[in-house]
Amino acid sequence: MDMERVLVAGAGQMGRGIAQVLAEAGYAVVLCDTSQALAERGRALIADQWQRAVARGKLTPDAAAAALARIEPVADLAAAAGCQLAIEAVPEDLTVKKDVFQQLDTYLPADAVLASNTSSLPITQLAAATRRPWQVIGMHFMNPVPVLPLVELVRGLVTADEVYEQARALVLRLGKTPVLVRDVPGFVSNRVLMPLVNEAVWCLYEGVATAADVDRVLTLGMRHPLGPLALADLIGLDTCLAILEVLHQGYGDPKFRPCPLLRQYVQAGWLGRKSGRGFFTYTDGGPAGPSPALARTGQGTGG
């Protein structure tokens, strides 16, 4: 099956990253969000990345222009009609994802593949929302997509061998490394990572150390490139909370219970980098220090 034209649903941080690597590899990409403005903003942010690469001499202006021409921003999933693959990267919410899957199932050609970039939700359950469950697969890209080589490939209960092989070939063409995992909540990545993130939030909540010091223990002591709280800010605190809820419910194990502080930050709209504030505050240029309110409540850090 020819998969040269791919629809990416969701032009948030993951959808943009996936669209970027697909366009760089020569695929025609239809980038869909809930409004034309959001889809176009997604394309513009990808263009910024390529402009930076051009400025650093890593990409020629012609290659950047050609890749940009391969991305078509749209506001309607009906554009899936011309695609052989759709990769869904909408928020980590089962209801939202099921709705998108049902729409994509309606619009995609009968032999097309439907992939989800979900971090934790059951692929089998998403597949069951469609009339083509054997053509549904999890393709879990890592953040930031252009930088990290891993893609977890998650086979649902009835995912066909052929579909798995197609997804694997696509990942290899992107220059990335596929790892096959079973369809369990959080797969391997977030089943292992989220308890670490959550425990770091518990440490902050209980006043064990400041946010910066919790992170320093992991960066300086364990050589993690990012501390768990900065990583949570990068992932998005709403996404971390959603994943922990799926793990907690999926395994029925209290070890996954989300820390109340994480829930409170999400309620406050502190979603991490994407909202400018999470455990740390951010300017467009990067981290700007501890969250001011954290500093006020004594939970912050001297930096």
Ligand SMILES: NC(=O)c1ccc[n+]([C@@H]2O[C@H](COP(=O)([O-])OP(=O)(O)OC[C@H]3O[C@@H](n4cnc5c(N)ncnc54)[C@H](O)[C@@H]3O)[C@@H](O)[C@H]2O)c1
């Ligand atoms: N953030 C991470 O580090 C990370 C890593 C791997 C996987 N994921 C997964 O990727 C998915 C997206 O996460 P994100 O961080 O990009 O979120 P995000 O909030 O940055 O982006 C989600 C985008 O989806 C759009 N959207 C919402 N409903 C839509 C619809 N019906 N049709 C089209 N677009 C719609 C939103 O407007 C938004 O632009 C989630 O399932 C998440 O769990 C996230």
